[in-house]
Amino acid sequence: MSGTGPQFVFRPIGVIRSGHTEAARTPIQPAFAEGCLGRAEILPEFAEGLRDVEGFSHLYLIFVLDRAGPANLVLKPFMQNVERGVFATRAPRRPNPIGLSIVRLVRREGSVLHLDGVDMLDGTPLLDIKPYTAKFDRIETTRNGWQDDVDPEEARRLGRRGYTGPAMQARAD
Amino acid sequence: MSGTGPQFVFRPIGVIRSGHTEAARTPIQPAFAEGCLGRAEILPEFAEGLRDVEGFSHLYLIFVLDRAGPANLVLKPFMQNVERGVFATRAPRRPNPIGLSIVRLVRREGSVLHLDGVDMLDGTPLLDIKPYTAKFDRIETTRNGWQDDVDPEEARRLGRRGYTGPAMQARAD
Numbered sequence: 001m002s003g004t005g006p007q008f009v010f011r012p013i014g015v016i017r018s019g020h021t022e023a024a025r026t027p028i029q030p031a032f033a034e035g036c037l038g039r040a041e042i043l044p045e046f047a048e049g050l051r052d053v054e055g056f057s058h059l060y061l062i063f064v065l066d067r068a069g070p071a072n073l074v075l076k077p078f079m080q081n082v083e084r085g086v087f088a089t090r091a092p093r094r095p096n097p098i099g100l101s102i103v104r105l106v107r108r109e110g111s112v113l114h115l116d117g118v119d120m121l122d123g124t125p126l127l128d129i130k131p132y133t134a135k136f137d138r139i140e141t142t143r144n145g146w147q148d149d150v151d152p153e154e155a156r157r158l159g160r161r162g163y164t165g166p167a168m169q170a171r172a173d
Numbered sequence: 174m175s176g177t178g179p180q181f182v183f184r185p186i187g188v189i190r191s192g193h194t195e196a197a198r199t200p201i202q203p204a205f206a207e208g209c210l211g212r213a214e215i216l217p218e219f220a221e222g223l224r225d226v227e228g229f230s231h232l233y234l235i236f237v238l239d240r241a242g243p244a245n246l247v248l249k250p251f252m253q254n255v256e257r258g259v260f261a262t263r264a265p266r267r268p269n270p271i272g273l274s275i276v277r278l279v280r281r282e283g284s285v286l287h288l289d290g291v292d293m294l295d296g297t298p299l300l301d302i303k304p305y306t307a308k309f310d311r312i313e314t315t316r317n318g319w320q321d322d323v324d325p326e327e328a329r330r331l332g333r334r335g336y337t338g339p340a341m342q343a344r345a346d
C-alpha cells in the first residue's frame with residue numbers, strides 16, 4: 001500500500017492444506033471451523049524446528065492471506081453491517097495481508113502437522129508457528145469492542161459459511 | 174534462510190516506541206512486562222484503519238524482530254535449559270523473524286496507541302494490529318508442552334529481566 005519506507009521479505013516455511021478452496025465458503029475463524037481438518041506441511045529444511053511442538057494442544061499459525069485482494073482501511077466486518085477500521089477487525093484485506101489463527105494440533109507426523117479448526121484456504125503460505133501458551137495468551141478479562149455486540153448464535157451460524165459437515169477433510173487426506 | 178521459493182514483501186504500518194533499548198534487558202513476554210508503557214505510532218496513511226480499535230482492551234501486535242540475529246532451528250529457550258525446536262518456543266531467532274505480543278490498549282490519541290505490557294525494543298517495525306477477541310483467542314483448556322514444567326514464580330522473576338520498576342515509560346513520553 002505504501003511505496004516507501006523499509007521493507008521486509010519473508011519466505012514460507014511450509015504450506016497449509018485444507019478442504020477450503022473458495023474464500024466465500026471458508027469459515028472466518030477457527031472458532032467456527034471445529035471439525036475442519038487440515039495440515040501444515042513444513043519444508044524439509046525447517047522440520048527440525050518442530051521438535052517438541054506436539055506437547056502443545058494449540059498453535060498459532062501466522063500465514064500470508066495471499067488471495068485477499070487489496071487492502072481496505074475501513075470496511076464492514078463479516079459479522080456486522082457497520083463500518084470499522086481494519087485494525088479493529090480480523091478481515092483479510094489488510095495493509096500487510098498477514099493472517100493469525102489458533103488451531104488445535106491433532107498430531108505430528110514428521111514434518112506434517114495434522115490440525116483441527118483450519119480456516120485457511122488450501123495452499124496458504126505459512127510463515128511461522130508459535131505455541132499457544134495459556135500463561136501468555138489466555139487473557140481473562142477483556143473488552144471486545146463491537147464483537148461484544150454480535151449475537152453468539154448468529155455468529156456461529158454465519159461464521160461457518162459454506163462449512164456444514166462435522167469432519168471436512170483436507171483434499172489429499 | 175531458504176533462498177528459493179516464493180517471497181512476500183511487507184512494509185511497516187508504524188513503529189513501536191518503548192523504554193527497551195537492549196534485548197537482554199527486555200521482558201520476554203507481555204505477561205512479564207506489566208507496567209512497561211510504550212506506544213504504537215501508526216503512519217498517517219494507515220491511521221483511518223484504527224477507527225473503533227479503542228473498544229478493545231487488548232490487541233495483538235505483529236511486528237518484525239528486526240534485531241534478533243540469524244535463525245536457530247533448535248535452541249534452549251530462555252526459561253529452560255533443554256533444547257527445543259524453535260516452533261515450540263517464542264524465541265526471537267526464527268526462520269521468519271515475526272513477533273506476536275498481546276498488549277493492553279491504555280488509550281488512543283489519534284494515530285498513536287498508548288500501550289501497557291510492551292516487550293518490544295524501541296524502534297521495532299510494526300506490521301499489523303488485530304483486536305484480541307475472547308471468543309476467538311481465549312482457549313480454555315490447553316496443554317502447554319514444556320512451558321507447563323516452568324515454575325511460575327521463577328518464570329516471572331527471570332522473564333522480567335532488566336525491568337524492575339512499576340511504570341517504565343517510553344523514552345519520549
